[in-house]
Amino acid sequence: MKILDFDSQVFLAPMAGITDKPMRKLVHSFGGGNIFSEMVAINALERKNPKTTRIADVRDEPYPVIVQLVGYDEAMFADSAKLAEDLGAHSIDINMGCPVKKIVNNNSGSYLSRNILQASKIITSVVKATSLNVSVKFRLGWDHDHINAVEFAQMCQDSGASFITVHGRTRSDFYSGLADWETIAKVKNSVKIPVVGNGDVVDAKSAKLMLEQTQVDAVMVGRAALGAPWIISQIDSYLKKGTEPQKITIEQIKKTLLTHIKELRDYYGDRTALALSRKYVCWYCKGLHNAKQFREQYVKTTDFDTAFDVIDDYFNFDGEIKQ
Template sequence: MRIGPHKLKNNLIVAPMAGVTDRPFRMLCRSMGAGMAVSEMVASNSLLYGSEKTKRRTNHDGEADPISVQLLGADPKMLAQAARYNVDAGAQIIDINMGCPAKKICHVMAGSALLRNEALVAQILETVVAAVSVPVTLKIRTGWDTKNRNAVRIAQIAEISGIQALAIHGRTRACAYTGEAEYDTIAAVKASVKIPVIANGDITTPEKAHYVLEYTGADAVMIGRAAQGRPWLFREIAHFLETGVRLPAPQVDEIQRVLLNHLHGLYDLYGERTGLRVARKHISWYTKGLADSAQFRHYMNQLESIAEQLIAVNDFFAGQLQRGERLHYAEELAA
């Protein structure tokens, strides 16, 4: 899998997720087998460049190449300016978000709302591609709604505009994250363009990754929600694609080590107050499916210091180890 001059170690990519794919999460997923991780979306509004949130989102210290930064906006010149800004800050790939279904994003005609204006899509992509010397990629959905699936036309516009890879989520904007992703549109997009196509949506297991790659002909898969609390999913998929054999689920002591490493990364990036709060959702994801986890999460969410949080996590896993628990993923847990 290549994006411009960058050869990825495999065809497994971490999807950009607001509030999730910060630097610690990206680095962790890369260490556990992902070939690339795309940053949280960064607003193109230049007034936000000085905010602490934006500074954190553009901090790539210690990350492996290639560094991909996703931009959000609807103004071609502003997006071009933001692209140059991020390249100067270390971005090696610029990704344009035309897939976010959030109402607050679509109300300002950004994200997946742009799919309704193909002329503006072309203008944005051409302007950003011309503004930077690094590869520009695009993330889309299949269309605005099921009656207006125009992903094939958008993909062709993207290829003509100089986009070097296209990721497509197998839902429309109207679908949000409900129902099941469909892959026929992704297959049609792949057949219509020569640039790399990355399939996204409901890829929750090694077997599903293999199926989607085979069914769509896509060059890579992009994994988002399924990796929350399961960063080892990337190594499981990589191993399965290479050997056809499923790795065993991680044992509890490994889950504990991975989680603690993740937590310290969050504390270092966000500081105590914010880090404590950001950590809560990750702890909930990691402990899902373990014995007494619901009771533990309720208690953990009331703690107000890093020290208390770490003690609670270690005590919880000590109890798991005493039981000799292993983490078993049912299909519903992987959804």
């Protein structure tokens, strides 16, 4: 089943601190795939907090961005959805899956799996407030004694959601253990709206496997895109045309890392970009030869001139590849 006006069966997952404008631009530069923002806190957006408003502002991006909102109060959600619409969102996603304590303690994110009535009020309120499509992302349930994904999915549908994304873990799992694709299949079977499956899709083959095993309409990829922004378009091409993903050369990894750093500098300025670049360097060189020494050297750099020298010194080998 086609999802809204998207022409791809793969979604870049919303990831706080990761799927910012620099990352979205980079993922888009490789080709196909649908793109989520980071989660945006509705209380800060409603207060017009400048930093949060900037996170939600996708007006200058020439591809659709699904903007994800997180919070509790349905009236505040409605106001925030309107603000996000004005800031260029293609559609609105509601985060009902975040397991982080700070979010859950505010009765938000995955806590809403324990308060279906409030979850329904939120969706209804957002659907009413905006002309955009509204989707919901959630987990299987609070813990393994409280798996309620089928009931939750039906509630989303009845409340007016256009599609849903199910992450095959519970709140208590956080990110550990294998995602439960069987329950994702049950969810798919229980609703008429499109379903996106999420959890442990790491490459083109596992994307295809999830589609086959669960019959979901699309897949979502999170951690596998860290340090590998090309993966979304690789999966997209494989699903559309059967194109086997090309090996990525060391030179391409270096070039992508440098582009990522450039985008970070343009968007955040040097000081913040240098700090943020450290985590990306770690991800881009994961599994490569002498990566540990490279990381140790890179994290010690205090300016971009030195940082680029360290990158140049490191990426002077070939022959090693990763997909």
